[in-house]
């Protein structure tokens with residue numbers, strides 16, 4: 001971890017991946033002054049719209065691209081000095097996967113296994129079974145999703161200490177996505193660090209412990225997913241035996257769009273639903289439905305440029321604007 005006061009790198013057993021003011025300038029676009037710190041066993045989502053700089057960052061982590069400025073530490077080493085060993089200890093899925101077209105999936109995985117000093121066949125078979133990989137057809141004849149599954153298997157197959165996945169769920173059907181998410185969680189539970197880049201929060205929300213959001217090459221925020229959920233907006237609908245008093249709900253902080261129809265009350269709540277539930281509890285509550293937190297709204301606000309118009313027509317942006325803070 002980088003000690004901001006002393007300016008020195010403090011090596012912690014926990015930090016598996018760190019960058020300090022990492023910069024790659026492709027003439028005004030690229031990555032600028034990026035500070036990241038990812039702990040061992042953490043699932044870290046790296047989010048940003050197209051062109052935000054996610055792939056460029058990943059390339060610098062693995063020394064495929066050299067930074068113009070700043071520092072990188074991956075698995076305790078500088079990839080510019082120890083690139084081959086860092087890459088050997090890392091499982092990597094690139095954003096544009098290219099495999100040997102004429103070979104079958106089985107041949108590709110066998111070849112990569114040999115390059116890495118031997119294949120753990122039982123584990124590779126298990127990965128292929130879980131992700132439902134097509135092993136016996138030439139890779140060039142496979143669909144995007146089926147190619148992607150081979151890319152995922154090779155990233156996990158050598159039991160790396162760190163897994164870096166650039167847009168991992170591209171083309172995967174929902175069942176395979178679910179299995180992939182289970183695999184990521186299990187991998188992290190075994191102490192392996194997983195770094196996932198994505199355009200959308202929905203892709204990483206269920207598995208990531210923390211997310212960093214990048215926009216135009218710069219870090220907007222790093223936040224725990226659980227903390228984001230606390231700030232999210234959700235719709236609450238309840239039915240009560242007595243007619244609810246609309247004003248009591250409308251008076252609550254963070255509660256808006258209150259509607260009462262007969263014995264049914266609905267409202268939009270920012271953050272905790274606690275205050276609303278306490279007002280509800282003055283009635284006999286017959287049913288209560290709390291929608292799952294919608295984090296997309298927060299993220300869309302972060303993706304927007306500050307100088308652009310409010311995408312939500314100028315209404316209250318409180319939750320989205322309150323939040324960005326380093327959660328460490």
Ligand SMILES: Nc1ncnc2c1ncn2[C@@H]1O[C@H](COP(=O)(O)OP(=O)(O)OP(=O)(O)O)[C@@H](O)[C@H]1O
Pocket residue numbers: 026029030031048049050051052053054055056057095199
């Ligand atoms: N080799 C390069 N030469 C010039 N510009 C580049 C190069 N590589 C990336 N860029 C530019 O740097 C910016 C960041 O690109 P990058 O591919 O890292 O974004 P990304 O967040 O991965 O986007 P996407 O989600 O679309 O893959 C873009 O404006 C891109 O055009």
